[in-house]
Amino acid sequence: MTLADLKPGIDAHITLVNSEAEGVLRLMVLGLVEGTPVRFRHAAIGGDPIEIEVMGASLSVRREQARQFTVEVDHE
Amino acid sequence: MNNPAPVSVPLEQVNIRRKPRARVAVIGVPNSGKSTLFNRLTGLRQTTGNFPGVTVERSLGVCQLEGTALELEDLPGIYCLSGHSTDERIAVDALLGRLPGEQRPDGLLVVIAATHLYQGLYLLEQLLELQTPTLVALTMTDAALAEGITIDTEALSERLGGVPVCSVATTLGQGVDALKAQLATLADLAPPELPASWPAFSRSAQEVADASDGQLARLDVIQGLLHPGDEEARRLASFADERDLEVRHRTLFGDQPPRAQEARERYTWSRETVQAVTERAPVVKRWGARLAAFINRPWPATALFFITLVLVFQAVFSWATPLMDAIDDATGALGAWTLAAVGDNAVGSFLADGVIAGVGSVIIFLPQILILFLFIIVLEDTGYLARAAFLMDRGMRKVGLSGLSVIPMLSSFACAVPSIMAARTIPDRKDRFATILASPFMTCSARLPVYALLIAAFVPASSVGWFNLQGLVLFGLYLLGILGGLMTALLIKKTALRGPKPLFSLALPEFRRPNLQTVLIKLWARVRVFLKRAGTIIFAVAVVVWALAYFPRMDVADFQPSTDSTLSEENQLAAAQLEQSYLGRAGKQIEPIFRPLGWDWKISSAVIAGFPAREVVVAIMGTLYAVGPEADEESLAGRLKAAAWPDGSPIFTLPMVLGLMVFYAWCLQCAATVAVIRRETNSWRWPVFAWTYMSVVAYLGALLVFQVGSRL
Structure with missing residues (x-):
């Protein structure tokens, strides 16, 4: 499952980042690295880009880049 | 008491302005409240200039502290020390002492928003590698508290190897004094310990x-x-x-x-x-927070965006009217009084028709421009423009750009010059240039005077449903500008600036209440620029145009008034004088070029003279129509309606006015914009291209509208 497949309101965390893919380094510098908790907020009209919440901050990410982040849903 | 005893005041209570002793860089991630804090610490004693070697604006200010003073420098916001955009490189170069002739700063004031501690700490850890005395200001603690978040500053300071952490609620001003006390000793602090993160x-x-x-x-x-x-x-x-x-x-x-x-x-x-x-701590979301969360959702945010735009245009017309009427009356009275006091001679005409009518016709739009700037500055300060970038990324992709181009293009509604500079935040060079070329199409505040004048004169103030027809026409003109800009971006990205499709990632600030001081500082800066233009370039052009329209004087004895004209003898004389002036003669020479657009020589000369600064066009119309046959009408709008061809048919027909507005919407009549494109692209190729391209597009657009409109 990747960051692009998350449903609204579900907590998850990143398990693997494909750092070689285009545009991914820029997102890593914004804090999207392995272990980071993420939550999908909503998508823009038309479904892309998506807005995700990372440690209290909101980031806008295009789906193409979001697919480079593998995530695991937190079970509680 | 006749003889007061001398009072002794303790030295520390004497307010002395000290010269700054050390230079401290104020640095933080974008939207960390950095500039608000900077404004608070330096008050209004700020200077803006350029960074050495590059023409990127820098803000410097002196912070007066007990017993000392520091020079503070507000650097552009960055996330890390490896940025690629022009803005980020400048900040990094300033921090690393790589700017020509400059040392590294003596101290760092790192601003971290309590709501964005995660990213703030990342930047801080990189900055600690610089081994420069460092102080952390933890801002927006009030906003964090509203979300139930409290941060233990002592524990944080300990994890940072003893770097002092001061918590400030910038909007309320709490903690600013404690921060100042720490700042006073910053330059004497030992370099921090090496960062613990790696x-x-x-x-x-x-x-x-x-x-x-x-x-x-x-x-x-x-x-x-x-x-x-x-x-x-x-x-x-x-x-x-x-x-x-x-x-x-x-x-x-x-x-x-x-x-x-x-x-x-x-x-x-x-x-x-x-x-x-x-x-x-668990918090019950307050009403304000719920509302902010709601309007951040895609559909409400988009709807709100368009409602705001329509509201702006309504406000520009309805709120500003009383003030504009007052300014109009004042300049009219001042002109009449001057003419009476000085006499109807060259000096009197120069003062009344040249200076007062010319500059006054531009100053009158100050209230509208003020309202427009106020809206845009508030939109910027609430963080709403970044939200617009997110919402419009998909649409911008269709013209080959990304959401990052939305922010400079939207602020072009105020003025293209700062927004062309704001395009620096776009990392890719081709995308940045395409944005720079699209920005001058956006309807800037200097276009407002001509639109307002023509709309007030030729569009009835009737209402269409809930809306005022004049406001709707203005909205249409804004759409026309947007259309021009987007088509240009599309064309240029398909041809000269073809490149890989742009990436888009952006931190979205939470919706926040605008800060009054920040808004006022920005508003005043814009008003000052407007008044300065009115006092210099517009004044100069108005004077030159007046002189060209006044000289050479005709011999009154040669004048034969025609008896079958409805005009008074005095006005016939004025018209004949204007036609044989230098401007009249030159205007007749260029008239054939603009005749296919339905323009007479007066409009043609006004538009030509408006190329250095477009708001001059109104000033020149003010001057030209003040001395011509239409001078009997009270207002400039009335004079335009009265203007007629020799056969008596009106010059300002609806197709002609619409064509004129199209021309004005698309033409690059602004020397400042040309200069800033030259600076930002570092070549003459782009400004020359932009100017030529926009002139041709504007002419063809006006031609099409007039020719088709006249045949309907």
């Missing part, structure tokens, strides 16, 4: 530096290790042992890009630190 890297950099016999500073080593392939890496390789570097690369980064590894290491530390120093 000790293996910090140690490795130090070892390489130590082994280079003073050839390499720690910083050079860090930059060289993190940026393989760059100039810095080549420098590093020339002074350090190749085998040793290879081993270090392998142990530090493995097979990963160095900066990706840095993000992993430092952000892991940052996450653990945030969790350790943050306390979360």
Whole structure:
């Protein structure tokens, strides 16, 4: 499952980042690295880009880049 | 008391303005409240200038402290020390002392928003590698508290190896005094301990530096290790042992890009630190927070955006009217009084028709421009423009750009000059240039005077449903500008600036209440620019145009008034005088070029004279129609309606007016914009292209509208 497949309101965390893919380094510098908790907020009209919440901050990410982040849903 | 005893005042109570003793850089991630804090610390004693070597604006201010003073510098916001956009590079160069003729700052004031501690700490950890005395200002603690977040500043300071952390609620001003007390001693602090987030890297950099016999500073080593392939890496390789570097690369980064590894290491530390120093209390979301969450959702946000735009145009017309009427009456009275006091001679005409009518016709639009700027500055300050970038990314992709271009293009509604500079935040050069070329199409505040004049004169003030027809026409003109800009971006991205499709990632600030002081400072800066233009360039053009229209004087004895004209003898004389003036003669020469657009020589000369600054056009119309046959009408709008061809048919027909507005919407009549494009693209090619292209498009647009409109 990747960051692009998350449903609204579900907590998850990143398990693997494909750092070689285009545009991914820029997102890593914004804090999207392995272990980071993420939550999908909503998508823009038309479904892309998506807005995700990372440690209290909101980031806008295009789906193409979001697919480079593998995530695991937190079970509680 | 006749003879008051001398009062002695303790020295520390005397308010002395001291010269700054040290230079402190104010640095933080974008939207950390950095500029608000900077404004608070420096008050209104700020100067703006350019960074040496590049024409990027910098803000400097003096912060007066007890017993000392510091020079503070507000640097552009950055997330890390490896940014690629022009803005980010400038901030990094200033921090690393790479600007020509400048040293590294004596101290760093790192601004971190309590709501964005995670990213703030990442930047801070990189900054601690600089080994410069550092102080952390933790801002927006009030906003964090509203979300139930409290941060233990003492625990945080301890994890930072003793770097002082001051918590401030910038909007309320709490904690500012404590921060100032810390600032006073900042330059004397010992350099901070090495950052704890990636000790293996910090140690490795130090070892390489130590082994280079003073050839390499720690910083050079860090930059060289993190940026393989760059100039810095080549420098590093020339002074350090190749085998040793290879081993270090392998142990530090493995097979990963160095900066990706840095993000992993430092952000892991940052996450653990945030969790350790943050306390979360469950909060019931307040009404305001719920509302903010609602309007951040895509559909409500988009709807709100369009409602705001329509509201702005309504406000520009209805709120400004009383003030504009007052200014109009005042300039009219001043002109009449001047003419009466000085007499109807060259000097009187110069003052009344040239200076007062010319400059006054521009000043009258100050209330409208004020309202427009107020809306745009508030939109910027609430963080709403970044939200617009997110919402419109998909649409912008269709014209080959990304959401990043939305912010400069929207602020072009105020003025294209700062927004062309704001395009620096776009990392890709081709996308940045395409945005720069599209921005001058957006309806800037200087276009407002001509629109307002023509709309007030030729569009009835009737209402269409809920809306005022005049406001709707203005909205249509804004759409016309947007259309021109987007089509241009599309064309240029398909041809000269063809490139890979742009990337888009952006931190979205939470919706926040605008700060009054920040808004007022920005508003005043814009008003000052407007008044300065009115006092210099517009004044100069108005004077030149008046002189060209006044001289040479005709011999009154040669004048034969026609008896079958409805005009008074005096006005016939004025018209004949104007036609044989230098301007009249030149105007007749160029009239054939603009005749297909339905323009007479007066409009044609006004438009030509408006190329240095477009708001001049109204000033010149004010001057030309003040001395002509229409002078009997009270207002300029009335005079335009009365203007007629020799056969008596009106010049300002609806197709002609619409065509004129189209011309005005698309033409690049602004020397300041041409100059800023030259500066930002570092070549004459782009400004010359933009000017020529926009002139041709504007002419063809006006031609089409007039010719088709006249045949309907």
